[in-house]
Amino acid sequence: MGIILDVKDLEVSFQTHAGEVQAVRGVTFRVNKGEAVAIVGESGSGKSVTAQTIMRLVPTPPAVIKGGSIVFDQNVDIVSLSDKQMEHIRGFEIGMIFQDPMTSLNPTMTVGRQIAEGLIKHHGLSKQKAKDRALELLNLIGIPNAAERVKQYPHQFSGGMRQRVMIAISLACSPKLLIADEPTTALDVTIQAQILDLMKELQVKLGASIIIITHDLGVVADIAQKVIVMYAGKVFERGTIREVFYNPQHPYTWGLLRSMPRLDADEDTDLIPIEGTPPNMLYPPSGCAFADRCPNAMEICVKAQPEETTLSDTHGASCWLLHPKAPQVDRGLILGGVPR
Amino acid sequence: MAIAGPYMVKYNYHAQDLYHTNLWPNAQHWFGTDALGRDLWVRVWDGARVSLFIGISAALLDLLVGVLYGGIAAFFGGKVDDVMMRIIEIMVGIPSLILNVLMIVYMGAGVGSIVIALVITGWVNMARLVRGQILQLRDQEFVLAARTLGAGNWRLILRHLIPNVFGIIIVQITFTIPSAVFSEAVLSFLGLGIKVPQASLGSLTFEALDGLRYNFYQLAFPAVVISLIMFAFNIFGDGLRDALDPKLRK
Amino acid sequence: MIEPILQVKNLKRHFNVGRNEVLRAVDGVTFDVQKGETLGLVGESGCGKSTTGRTIIRLYNATEGKVLFKGQDVHALNKKATKAFTRQMQMIFQDPYASLDPRMLVEDIIGEGIDIHDLYSGKQRRERIVSLLETVGLNADHANRYPHEFSGGQRQRVGIARALAIEPEFIIADEPISSLDVSIRAQVVNLLKQLQKERRLTYLFIAHDLAMVKHISDYIGVMYLGVLVEKASSNRLYERPLHPYTEALLSAIPTPDPEIERTRERIILKGEIPSPIHPPSGCRFRTRCPKAMPECAVKEPEWKEKEPDHFVACHLY
Numbered sequence: 084m085g086i087i088l089d090v091k092d093l094e095v096s097f098q099t100h101a102g103e104v105q106a107v108r109g110v111t112f113r114v115n116k117g118e119a120v121a122i123v124g125e126s127g128s129g130k131s132v133t134a135q136t137i138m139r140l141v142p143t144p145p146a147v148i149k150g151g152s153i154v155f156d157q158n159v160d161i162v163s164l165s166d167k168q169m170e171h172i173r174g175f176e177i178g179m180i181f182q183d184p185m186t187s188l189n190p191t192m193t194v195g196r197q198i199a200e201g202l203i204k205h206h207g208l209s210k211q212k213a214k215d216r217a218l219e220l221l222n223l224i225g226i227p228n229a230a231e232r233v234k235q236y237p238h239q240f241s242g243g244m245r246q247r248v249m250i251a252i253s254l255a256c257s258p259k260l261l262i263a264d265e266p267t268t269a270l271d272v273t274i275q276a277q278i279l280d281l282m283k284e285l286q287v288k289l290g291a292s293i294i295i296i297t298h299d300l301g302v303v304a305d306i307a308q309k310v311i312v313m314y315a316g317k318v319f320e321r322g323t324i325r326e327v328f329y330n331p332q333h334p335y336t337w338g339l340l341r342s343m344p345r346l347d348a349d350e351d352t353d354l355i356p357i358e359g360t361p362p363n364m365l366y367p368p369s370g371c372a373f374a375d376r377c378p379n380a381m382e383i384c385v386k387a388q389p390e391e392t393t394l395s396d397t398h399g400a401s402c403w404l405l406h407p408k409a410p411q412v413d414r415g416l417i418l419g420g421v422p423r
Numbered sequence: 424m425a426i427a428g429p430y431m432v433k434y435n436y437h438a439q440d441l442y443h444t445n446l447w448p449n450a451q452h453w454f455g456t457d458a459l460g461r462d463l464w465v466r467v468w469d470g471a472r473v474s475l476f477i478g479i480s481a482a483l484l485d486l487l488v489g490v491l492y493g494g495i496a497a498f499f500g501g502k503v504d505d506v507m508m509r510i511i512e513i514m515v516g517i518p519s520l521i522l523n524v525l526m527i528v529y530m531g532a533g534v535g536s537i538v539i540a541l542v543i544t545g546w547v548n549m550a551r552l553v554r555g556q557i558l559q560l561r562d563q564e565f566v567l568a569a570r571t572l573g574a575g576n577w578r579l580i581l582r583h584l585i586p587n588v589f590g591i592i593i594v595q596i597t598f599t600i601p602s603a604v605f606s607e608a609v610l611s612f613l614g615l616g617i618k619v620p621q622a623s624l625g626s627l628t629f630e631a632l633d634g635l636r637y638n639f640y641q642l643a644f645p646a647v648v649i650s651l652i653m654f655a656f657n658i659f660g661d662g663l664r665d666a667l668d669p670k671l672r673k
Numbered sequence: 674m675i676e677p678i679l680q681v682k683n684l685k686r687h688f689n690v691g692r693n694e695v696l697r698a699v700d701g702v703t704f705d706v707q708k709g710e711t712l713g714l715v716g717e718s719g720c721g722k723s724t725t726g727r728t729i730i731r732l733y734n735a736t737e738g739k740v741l742f743k744g745q746d747v748h749a750l751n752k753k754a755t756k757a758f759t760r761q762m763q764m765i766f767q768d769p770y771a772s773l774d775p776r777m778l779v780e781d782i783i784g785e786g787i788d789i790h791d792l793y794s795g796k797q798r799r800e801r802i803v804s805l806l807e808t809v810g811l812n813a814d815h816a817n818r819y820p821h822e823f824s825g826g827q828r829q830r831v832g833i834a835r836a837l838a839i840e841p842e843f844i845i846a847d848e849p850i851s852s853l854d855v856s857i858r859a860q861v862v863n864l865l866k867q868l869q870k871e872r873r874l875t876y877l878f879i880a881h882d883l884a885m886v887k888h889i890s891d892y893i894g895v896m897y898l899g900v901l902v903e904k905a906s907s908n909r910l911y912e913r914p915l916h917p918y919t920e921a922l923l924s925a926i927p928t929p930d931p932e933i934e935r936t937r938e939r940i941i942l943k944g945e946i947p948s949p950i951h952p953p954s955g956c957r958f959r960t961r962c963p964k965a966m967p968e969c970a971v972k973e974p975e976w977k978e979k980e981p982d983h984f985v986a987c988h989l990y
Binding site (some may be wrong): 574 | 755773
């Protein structure tokens, strides 16, 4: 079990007219080979910026990687690579799927060409060989009549199909790591089910590691083995999905789980929302960023940020409640009112 | 503001001019004199006032006609819109210069006829702009919300649609003015504009043509002023567009 | 039998697109809503749920069919009755960024309904607006600000205050939480539930998040390509779905519970959602239905009450 991606203390900020927006403030996590890791968070949590920084797709300026390291495949230091070197990595070693299938495909190029582009560039395949491979991939991702469709343009495909094409493009060069940024958020739920199914199948077939960014805990439970919960640029909790869903240790995670409606919940269970709103990353609080919304906040939470407490090999959470001197807390109802 | 600065400076010169305009022959000749011995300084600024007057009135009339036309077309949509747009397309097909020339020949030269001629060819742009904006706004949820609250058509137009196009209209005017000034200059240059001895920047350049080789200054001053006016309005328009966006207000 | 506050009978709304092509956005929808109830309307893209809502509230005319509110045909009202109608039925819109006039102060946005119907003026108006702001969880100083100064969740609250201002009895909420952050959604839904209890409101809740709809609704109607395929109480629909589409829809929704996710049975539909301009003949769902029969291509299934208070349109029944 090797480590395919090792992110340590990553810090990324944006220089804007109004000041410095600290999007990512010290993020650490690992992805093992063949694993699917989900990063969950709301807007402003920094999850997308983290993913884009791994691909070095964030324009610098205005973004600045202030600190930390991203090590790919145990020996490639992503932060220090030049643009040219990064070009080689993108598409070839790391692939990316974006959220909006309407705008992330080039409308003036046929679908076949877009898939083949990466192959010709990175693998040096001839045009013909690339075309054949594109056809293969279309079949792999389940597009009927692939031979005809490979010559068509994006606007001739529906949303779900375009997302499959995106997956094909990202897989074309058999990358070791696939980053999917909200891949199903813009899709209908029955189409989402198809795409998630496809991704799981491909993960098994091709042995790729996946990082999936989403705000939907259901999607996480479906496709991921590990999950990372981000808030205001930091990692609040991380662990296997069993650990985080059944034994969450961070109040934010509790809050998220309690505020999600579940189909199988009783009709009388209440949704318990997290009051308040996420902080403005122009002026991040000096203590724990969740303190003003946390029902269990203590004095120290406002003053200083907690370090991560290791709970197991895979499970960690950053919260003052885990400090040995902290009071015991009754977690009450979690998981939409179903106590576990 | 610095943006509007150059323009305001000119105006000050104008104010000073009021002493001068009634005295055609003049002891001070800062810009020199023209072929008939008239002080050019006075004529240039006087001409600028005339040109600006023409430009601004043309733009305002454009606004009136264009907003009404475009607004009605967009608001009612459907067949009304189709018919009104076909009319516009026909008008656009006629070269504006020819139309202007015909109008002036028909009405005789003079400030009034120039303004009317410019408006007749110019309202189309404003109408299209307003129509485009209103078409977009009409289906926005806040307009739908007002309808469900029970707002009548008048209320929708006056309280919701117009304030939201207002910013765009104002900005468009600041671009129409210099373009009208320029058109007037072209017309006068062709000899179809202002009556002698009145001056406008265009007529001055026309008069300057004869003595071009030796009396270059006669052309230079009015031309430079035309350019400065256009430049100042364009920059002003850019600044105004940014200032009027409520989202940038804080 | 009390007359339902809202009766929709075979409602159709078609749009002309291009030459000779008709978009059948809503193509024959029938349901009732009782006073004080919440009916949820769910479905995926192109199902026509938003159009249904907008036709009921008269933003669109009905191409065919009737909408009866308190027994009156809403599309056949005279001017006076129309104004009275707008006081009784209001709407909350989806996009918190587009549903508030960017050039109006919050005070005026909320007060617009009050102004149109001449309900209060001066000091009383101001007091009423402040009280509405507080009801939705905002406060008095928010009145003098512009929409762009607020977050999505706050704007949505302003939208709710606006709808409440003229004291309607019936509110249509058109995807009110889809554009909001996940941790804010529960806040807004709880607010809506609380308001319903306090003011005896009736809701038509249109959304695509079935789990959220189930949480807030008493009854749920499932739409597909312009028609209703099933309607039942929330629990019934979940426990005993009759229509294959409903089954597939329920199955497609991932549950935030790893154990359940890994072990439950899935129904994964094949194919894409057809275009509402050219829906399949007969039953529209037949192209993706795992239980399709030859009959399904020929005849459209009838909308029947298969069990008490449980309606379905499917040839299996």
